Amino acid sequence: MKTIIQAAGKTDIGLVRKNNEDSVGFDVGLGMFVVYDGMGGQAAGQKASTIDINTVIGYFEQLKAKNSAHVISPRIPEVSEGANHLANAIHVANQSIRELPNVTRNGPGWAPPLLQCSAATRHFSIAHVGDSRIYLVRGQTIHLLTSDHSLVMEQVRRGLITMDEAEHSKMQNVIVRALGSEESVEPDLQDHEFMVGDVLLLCSDGLSRYAKEADMYEAIRAAASLDTACDELIALAKAEQSDDNITCLLVQATKQSWYSA
Secondary structure, three states: OOOEEEEEEEEEOOOOOOOOOOEEEEEOOOOEEEEEEEOOOOOOHHHHHHHHHHHHHHHHHHHHHHOOOOOOOOOOOOOOHHHHHHHHHHHHHHHHHHOOOOOOOOOOOEEOEEEEEEOOOOEEEEEEOOOOEEEEEEOOEEEEOOOOOEHHHHHHHOOOOOHHHHHOOOOOOOEOOOEOOOOOOOOEEEEEEOOOOOEEEEEOHHHHOOOOHHHHHHHHHHOOOHHHHHHHHHHHHHHOOOOOOEEEEEEEEEOOOOOOO
């Protein structure tokens, strides 16, 4: 029986913000999924959000139609061709955002995680910039696949502060890598096997900084559909008084029901 990919995504303005600079976009046919986390409240934030989503999806539409796309980043031999295309799409989006009027150069920027998955090969690739996250729900566990490009996480990686100190730091929002803030941006790239029953969660930090991993796992496992699971995840963040926009995107590999552990 053929593996099927299903997806659902939602974004919410949250409890505090006056506008929503987050976006979510996906094309199941292309196997392309992206969450865009706008940061800093810039005047061009919502426009940049739309440009980022359209640029990334458009890149893969062109790739499918012509079997080629505009390449502006060097090929990385350690990862798959799919991961390299994700990196190139991020470079193209970064270039497009840098050309927008009213974008503060070297400012906070925007943070997207990108996912490309294939039902045929049962593999997925991810590209990540910023502090939005990608989680893998497999069986009875939830795994964080990405590492935040934030000041506090850099300090954790260097042994300067503990994870507990990072979680309570007032510097959590200081991002060290994002789209639009520099002429060039280097995403983290990974390749993984995509097994039947796996659920991938892409989310902005408006969810991940407030909801506990165990609670996110339970919300996904207990929901009757991916769409309902997105509602439950957003409700979790609001219950914890998230002060940011809240965005989540769920992608599942299945042969039957929406979730099979």
